[in-house]
Amino acid sequence: MTIPRAAKTLRRTRIQEEKEEQILEAALDVFSANGFRGSTIDQIAEVAGMSKPNLLYYFRTKEAMHRALIDRVLYTWLEPLRAFDAEGNPEEEIRSYIRRKLEMARDFPRESRLFANEVLQGAPHIEDELKGPLKELVDEKAEVIRAWAKSGKIVKCDPYHLIFSIWSTTQHYADFDVQVRAVLGQEHAGEGRFEDAARFLEQLFIGGLRPNGLES
Amino acid sequence: MTIPRAAKTLRRTRIQEEKEEQILEAALDVFSANGFRGSTIDQIAEVAGMSKPNLLYYFRTKEAMHRALIDRVLYTWLEPLRAFDAEGNPEEEIRSYIRRKLEMARDFPRESRLFANEVLQGAPHIEDELKGPLKELVDEKAEVIRAWAKSGKIVKCDPYHLIFSIWSTTQHYADFDVQVRAVLGQEHAGEGRFEDAARFLEQLFIGGLRPNGLES
DNA sequence: TGTAATGTTTACCAATCGGTCAAATTATCC
DNA sequence: GGATAATTTGACCGATTGGTAAACATTACA
Structure with a gap:
């Protein structure tokens, strides 16, 4: 049975790490320039160089991407x-x-x-x-x-x-x-x-x- | 023949002044809270208490509303x-x-x-x-x-x-x-x-x- | 190497977006 | 009061939105 979302798996694969990294990097670009409401998943997908459904495979919603990004950046900030x-x-x-x-x-x-x-x-x-x-x-x-x-x-x-x-x-x-x-x-x-x-x-x-x- | 847009008439009626005032007030509310891209004409229409086509009768586009608002506020600012x-x-x-x-x-x-x-x-x-x-x-x-x-x-x-x-x-x-x-x-x-x-x-x-x- | 899990994509959906149109309503002025 | 201009609205349009379903491709691992 296919586990629907990568995020639900316990062990993270190499691909997961890389792709999530890629996505958050692109998300930082887009969210920081346009704000949450002004940003679209398509924009982020394009910057990340992957398809929109592929983004949504790693982060279920736009909110989840934003949340993950905030969590990652806040501590450093x-x-x-x-x-x-x-x-x-x-x-x-x-x-x-x-x-x-x-x-x-x-x-x-x-x-x-x-x-x-x-x-x-x-x-x-x-x-x-x-x-x-x-x-x-x-x-x-x-x-x-x-x-x-x-x-x-x-x-x-x-x-x-x-x-x-x-x-x-x-x-x-x-x-x-x-x-x-x-x-x-x-x-x-x-x-x-x-x-x-x-x-x-x-x-x-x-x-x-x-x-x-x-x-x- | 009906002049399509109020903004094109030379003399401004009382209604025009009032409504444009109303709209810009509502636009200030919405644009300041959500940014340009994050704001919708429907939101502004609701705050202004009038229908969307009615807004667009006074300001042809969302951009025009934003522009008028900036022009009005910048000097004072x-x-x-x-x-x-x-x-x-x-x-x-x-x-x-x-x-x-x-x-x-x-x-x-x-x-x-x-x-x-x-x-x-x-x-x-x-x-x-x-x-x-x-x-x-x-x-x-x-x-x-x-x-x-x-x-x-x-x-x-x-x-x-x-x-x-x-x-x-x-x-x-x-x-x-x-x-x-x-x-x-x-x-x-x-x-x-x-x-x-x-x-x-x-x-x-x-x-x-x-x-x-x-x-x- | 086979197979099950993981990863990716195409096609699609309903909702919302900015904006138009024509018809209906209201205000203005003689 | 009637004609004319100004105002308002409901219905609608194509494009874009966030998100889904399912088929397809790839990887990991026994």
């Missing part, structure tokens, strides 16, 4: 925040967090846009991840920042909004890439904008959070 | 940046620009998401606006900021990335609203997050841009 170290030097931790997030915006813009599309449209498929794992991780790191502020290592500030501001400024270069390029024009055509951004953001955050500023 | 005054006090100008942008994120989140969706998906419908009017406006204001930095009124920094960082941090509260809510949790359920954000961002930018900092 939160890695920089997870690396945030309570024991480290605050200034250096923030600086390297910004740098890491900017590198991810440069090297993995599709992943950034995948989440941006999802959140922008109300996060219908990742609500649980936001309220669960994400919130817990942010709560934990916010506590670290709060302790730094309390002990005077950085200026007193709302740790949540600090994290939001680092997220937004760095991911901006992935999510709003076409706008950034359009405004900067072709004179800044190269990848130098990421280095410029890194310089500016480090200056902004390090300067803005320095405890011994001129005003509280 | 850029108003805060336009108000940026070269003659004013730098610190106060930046502070009030942040405040205005945050107010817009709070009061007009749909407009923010409309553009975010569009830019995120490669700006297929507003490329010209980005490279034209937007770039020119930003170029002009960047020159103002550069002058401030040169005369020592604020720290030396890349004016374009400064503008990007204000855009991203403020619009974040509209575009990524569900994420912000999820992370802050229900204990911060009210609208207080906008005031908290304003406090944090003013502190960050004013502190980060102050010229007489401890290091260059």
